[in-house]
Amino acid sequence: MSDLKLYIGNKNYSSWSFRPWIGMKVLGVEFTEELIPFDMAGGNPKFKTFSPTGKVPVLVDGDQTIFESLAILDHLSRKFPDKGFWPKDLNAHSHAMAISCEMLGGFSALRNQCPMNMRRPIVKMEQDEALQKDVARIEAIWTECIAKSGGPFLFGDFCIADAMYAPVVNRLEVYKLSENKDVLAYMENMKSLSAWQEWEKAGKAEPWIVEEDEA
Numbered sequence: 001m002s003d004l005k006l007y008i009g010n011k012n013y014s015s016w017s018f019r020p021w022i023g024m025k026v027l028g029v030e031f032t033e034e035l036i037p038f039d040m041a042g043g044n045p046k047f048k049t050f051s052p053t054g055k056v057p058v059l060v061d062g063d064q065t066i067f068e069s070l071a072i073l074d075h076l077s078r079k080f081p082d083k084g085f086w087p088k089d090l091n092a093h094s095h096a097m098a099i100s101c102e103m104l105g106g107f108s109a110l111r112n113q114c115p116m117n118m119r120r121p122i123v124k125m126e127q128d129e130a131l132q133k134d135v136a137r138i139e140a141i142w143t144e145c146i147a148k149s150g151g152p153f154l155f156g157d158f159c160i161a162d163a164m165y166a167p168v169v170n171r172l173e174v175y176k177l178s179e180n181k182d183v184l185a186y187m188e189n190m191k192s193l194s195a196w197q198e199w200e201k202a203g204k205a206e207p208w209i210v211e212e213d214e215a
């Protein structure tokens with residue numbers, strides 16, 4: 001029984017929960033998970049019982065509660081220094097951290113207009129200027145990283161940066177936002193992970209509908 005517990009929201013919709021979950025699965029960290037379904041209309045009161053921000057994900061490691069997806073992943077990188085959470089090379093590490101921070105604070109058009117939705121049928125979304133700008137920047141980040149590393153993931157082996165962009169793979173797919181062949185190849189690499197497939201299958205099987213996330 002692991003002493004790590006990850007609180008997550010709906011697998012169909014909770015993009016921030018997906019990030020540490022897929023990072024831990026792919027990099028081989030054992031944990032127990034507790035899924036608390038969204039109660040958006042009610043303000044998610046249950047989240048407030050374990051999360052200082054009232055949001056998911058939250059990792060409990062012994063007597064420490066860690067919130068914020070990137071902080072959770074960084075905590076794990078220090079707890080398990082040999083598992084490859086960050087690239088070993090200093091410059092690659094800094095770059096991976098930079099694009100992870102960019103994901104955390106940016107891409108508001110993509111996040112607002114195109115919520116992660118594992119069960120959404122693939123239907124093209126028309127892109128306004130703000131969405132085009134976000135997609136173009138994501139294409140630039142991914143193609144630059146893959147050209148430099150040679151793939152199959154952004155820095156070669158799967159690392160925190162891939163976990164931070166995993167929900168974007170779903171968004172680019174279900175809203176048909178990119179035709180760039182290197183981007184599509186990266187998306188296939190991500191979707192071929194057994195951890196991706198496990199999460200997607202569970203998300204698709206969930207009974208809950210969150211209207212505001214059905215774009």
Ligand SMILES: N[C@@H](CCC(=O)N[C@@H](CS)C(=O)NCC(=O)O)C(=O)O
Pocket residue numbers: 009013014015016017043044047054055056057067068069070104
């Ligand atoms: N910056 C936070 C974002 C967390 C977040 O917004 N989580 C959403 C679910 S994907 C949430 O808990 N929403 C519930 C609410 O705002 O009431 C992180 O990286 O963990």
